Amino acid sequence: MLKKIRIASIFVLLASLLSSCAQSKSAYDISGYLESFKKMDWRAMYSYCAPAVNISEEAFVSKYAAIFTGIGVTEVDVTKIDGPDENGVYKFSATYKTKEYGDMSSDFTLRAGFKNKKCVVLWDYDLIFPDMEEGSTVQVQTLRAHRGEIFASDGSALAKNSFAxxxxxxxxxxxxxxxxxxxxxxxxxxxxxxxxxxxxxxxxxxxxxxxxxxxxxxxxxxxxxxxxxxxxxxxxxxxxxTPIRSYPLAEKAAHIVGYTGYVDKDS
The missing domain is CATH 3.30.70.2110 (Alpha-Beta Plaits)
Incomplete structure (x- = not known):
């Protein structure tokens, strides 16, 4: 009988500990931060943060606005949310969708904690871009591709890049x-x-x-x-x-290089 009571006591203790752990993890909640992130509502995002770095609300909003406007982000998509672990660490992926530069996808690590019994995001610059730190800047540069040149088997040029x-x-x-x-x-x-x-x-x-x-x-x-x-x-x-595209053989090589200009409706 005593053995059964001890086993029952141990079972109750384990259940209590598991319940305590589950409750601790469930106390973490970053859903408000992520929803604001997806809406690109920078002020609302800041309200869920206790920055790990010294940054005011105005500086926070200005930083995000300048970067996201500069690269032309039209939408933020957050996926693959994993966490929290016992230390309040989350991992997730975010994709910044732009018209000019396509989709920019990155994996992030977010640390959450508690302030006045409220779950907060311990924000740092690497939550904008993974390798970003205080003092970093974002520059946009467009690299234009050069059209490839076309040569015949004997080495003669059919289409080449030149200058006017x-x-x-x-x-x-x-x-x-x-x-x-x-x-x-x-x-x-x-x-x-x-x-x-x-x-x-x-x-x-x-x-x-x-x-x-x-x-x-x-x-x-x-x-x-x-x-x-x-x-x-x-x-x-x-x-x-003045870069130009030249065709040394002109119409003679049309069957190889195709159209050398815009195609109209009749063509």
Missing amino acids: DTVYMEPGKITDIDAVAAAVSPVTGLTKKKIIEMFNNAVQKGTNIVALGAFLPGTLTERQRQSILSVKGLSIDDEQF
């Missing part, structure tokens, strides 16, 4: 704007008045180079080139200003 001949002026080197206008106008089609206006605007803004016209390689005659280059402050660039 760009006529430009350097306002700081010009001593006679009328001579510049007289040389450029017949070639580019710009009026002398327009060229002088472009020159004055460049001088006012401190612009070093002003492009006046771009031409396919071989379009400018030798006489036109000499006329332009003979005037101080005028130059012709064929290396960097």
